[in-house]
Amino acid sequence: MAQWKRPPGGIDAFKSRLERAIYAGLTAQANALRNAWKRNLRGGFTSGDFVTGRAINSIRIAGPERQGAGFMVRVGTDVKYVLFWEVGHLNLFSRRYEHVPTLAPALEESLEVMRQRFRAAFTRALAGSPITPDGDTEPGLSGTAG
């Protein structure tokens, strides 16, 4: 008959490691989405003649953090015109309705990569590997999570 075993360090240590693993997974997912979004923004929204890098450099990750009973990480920008191009607007320069989404296609393209990254980062962090700033874990090192 299988026996329950107490995790090393006790339940509290395990809960802490689990939370770190979720954070690592979410961060890895967010990075995957951020990279895909930045790739889509590279050529600008129209001809590419007016790309300044402002939109690309504005993509940020906020969190992860607890939200209610779960966890959340956000990928976004504070540059408003990225939103306008995403949802569609009447453009003052072209005098036409313009709609060039970059975030929605990035999310669709990277869904599977995001799942894989979460799974990999979560599993490694749960196993106790140290976590690098971008949410990945360093498989070459092993250690006990605090």
Place this chain on the structure above:
Amino acid sequence: MAGSNSTVDVLETIRSALVNTAMPATPPWLGEKLADAGLLGGRLYIIRPPEDAVYPYAVMRLNLATSGTYNGERATGVLEVVLYDRPVTEVNLKRLEQMADVAQGALFAYSDASGGGLIFSRQSARQTLPPFIDPADANLAAVRVTFDITVWPRVLTRYVHP
């Protein structure tokens, strides 16, 4: 043609539901629908509006993807409806919010199995967009409503279930 025999069918079926489904006729509702002249007048366009579009109008877009689950016969995604009006006045802003209410009501617990296949929605979200600034025309207000959509399109499933 209603149903899901093609992607155009799916779009037209959803569009028809959005435009023609009326709110309850009992107070506080007035039995209004988006086809009413005082609301959208039916000006719900697919993907983009015409160059000479009359305000208010709305644009709908549908993004769907199948997955390995259900052998690719089931598609899920997001229906996005963005409602626009100008100029930015209190009356127009309230009317935009009212139209968004009607749109959400139209697809509330929505399902359609006409013509074979199945389309349904069980979840929606909305955002009142912040004021537009350059390069967007600031004299325009917009509300965005999104719906989770699931489709068992006849155009795909007919190969398995003729």
